[in-house]
Amino acid sequence: MERLHPIDPQNERCAFCETEGLVEVIDFGDVALAGGFLKEEAFARESKFRLRVCFCPSCYAVQVPDKVDPNLLFADYFYFSSAIRTLREHFNDYATEVVARFVTPRHATVLEFGCNDGILLKPLADQGIANLIGVDPALNILKTIDDPRINTVHGFFNESLVEELIGRFGKADLVLANNVFAHIPDINGVTRAVERILKDDGVFVFEVHYLGKIIQDLQYDMIYHEHLYYYSLLALENHFARHGMTVFDIKPIPIHGGSMRYYVCKKNSFHAKDISVRVHNLRNEERALGYDRPETYTTFAANCADRRQRxxxxxxxxxxxxxxxxxxxxxxxxxxxxxxxxxxxxxxxxxxxxxxxxxxxxxxxxxxxxxxxxxxxxxxxxxxxxxxxxxxxxxxxxxxxxxxxxxxxxxxxxxxxxxxxxxxxxxx
Known part of the structure; x- marks a missing residue:
């Protein structure tokens, strides 16, 4: 018999700005966890959880308000990035870019949280990064990283763990997070942790699926309990401004059906003095497309229902x-x-x-x-x-x-x- 879990009333607040009055976009009902693969003997014990997507009219954040305990989602994870050739090639190119652009390898400290099986860490190690750290809560996957050049840390990246990391490794020149910055219930706490561990001119680079591609291509399949947030630039600029940080560049990438790589720094960093024209252009485009208006998402939901029927x-x-x-x-x-x-x-x-x-x-x-x-x-x-x-x-x-x-x-x-x-x- 399936087990349903009640909704926490606190989930009606925006996870970013804490405003009440989220606008519901789409309700998937009570569904099993998307990553909860199971054997036949566990069918009767399978749990289901409410899954909705909402829009915050105050800060424009699109989010899943009904959060599931991260230990249920990630303690025994089944997603191995290195199994996909396209991803291996992607992260090889990624490592080459960020090292050439932001760090001197033999003097650099680079940290990736949500590092999975080391698909990015290994090419970074090949670039000669002196101090390389990978953090991930899925111990079964973390154990597959068998490379003496990489320091692995088991746990959730948060403010408490960051103090331990600073004590062991010092502050970071570069913090990376790929397809994980949308997974974190305490998004404000993790952003504070990123700001804390970054050096004054350090850079936070992360990739997430881009909200614009989700809307344009009706990618409702990107919506599940792990993916709590669906980012527009407008929402991210509002979020990072509250934490004294700035998006100074972006890079659209085709991976996962359409993602965006964001480059973020502290507001007083020298990087903040040169905001890319790509940032200005995307901000204007998103406003023209209505990513700051609820009716845009109402139309999206209706179109998703049409694809389901087809x-x-x-x-x-x-x-x-x-x-x-x-x-x-x-x-x-x-x-x-x-x-x-x-x-x-x-x-x-x-x-x-x-x-x-x-x-x-x-x-x-x-x-x-x-x-x-x-x-x-x-x-x-x-x-x-x-x-x-x-x-x-x-x-x-x-x-x-x-x-x-x-x-x-x-x-x-x-x-x-x-x-x-x-x-x-x-x-x-």
């Missing part, structure tokens, strides 16, 4: 014709689509994922078995629904033999469609 109509038609369908990419994003749309065993035969740690587990809520892509040779379905659609080209390449034998690929976003040939043009 996908379910397609799956229902194919199943009625006796076609077999499997899913590819058992990620948190996939689990949001599955639960929001109501996809179950009557729609999909099984799920495929490239991370061996997930094989033999089932997806949360829907309880679809996760298998290796070897199954495409032994039990190929008629159709593959590519949940990891932002990695379509990589998955299509791995599935080339399947496609050559008549298999067909489908994507759920940004538009629901079937494609016969694994080329990038099919997703334009």
């Amino acid at each position: 996908l379910m109509d397609l799956l229902t038609r194919l199943r009625a014709k006796g076609r077999t369908i499997a899913g590819y990419g058992a990620s948190g994003r996939a689990n949001t689509i599955i639960q929001y749309c109501g996809i179950g065993r009557e729609h999909l035969e099984y799920m495929i994922d490239d991370a061996p740690a997930k094989h033999g587990y089932s997806t949360p809520g829907s309880h679809l078995m996760i298998r290796s892509n070897d199954v495409l040779r032994t039990e190929p379905p008629d159709y593959l629904l590519i949940f990891a659609w932002s990695f379509f080209n990589e998955i299509a390449a791995k599935s080339a033999d399947y496609v050559a034998q008549g298999g067909r690929l489908m994507v759920p976003l940004p538009d629901v469609r079937i494609t016969f040939y694994p080329t990038s043009d099919d997703l334009l």
